Amino acid sequence: MSPLTAEQLIDEFETLDDWNDRFQFIIELGDQLDPFPDAERTDANLVQGCQSNVWLIASRKEGDPPRIEFQADSDSQIVRGLIAILVMLLSGRTVAEIERANVEDLFRRLDLRRHLSRTRSNGLFSMIKRIRELASPAA
DSSP, X not given: OOOOOHHHHHHHHHHOOSHHHHHHHHHHHHHTSOOOOGGGXXXXXXXXXXXXXXXXXXXXXXXXSOEEEEEEEXXXXXXXXXXXXXXXXXXXXXXXXXXXXXXXXXXXXXXHHHHSOHHHHHHHHHHHHHHHHHHSTTO
């Protein structure tokens, strides 16, 4: 899965005229997720607070400073696209970069809250919270 910047995502959203096209784009991003290991589809890797099943794992890549790599999957196409956005934006970053990333503001700028159901919106913020927990040095 190739990285994506917040500005690239915003630019892409602005080229799409309506929300059906934007949701299709989100689904297509989900199709780009790397295959998720079947052995990791465990309760321990489920993101709590999501109506759909969302599995998320993290690994540290040694370096100075170390970087965090994420892998994720969901059984819902839209949610799979949302977690793909988070993986594209945050995977391969340092803990400090992940902690500083204002993804909540990005999703506000994309106007996603208004177009997602309340349960999906809550799930999105649960995914963000879990990514930060997994990236934490204490994890």
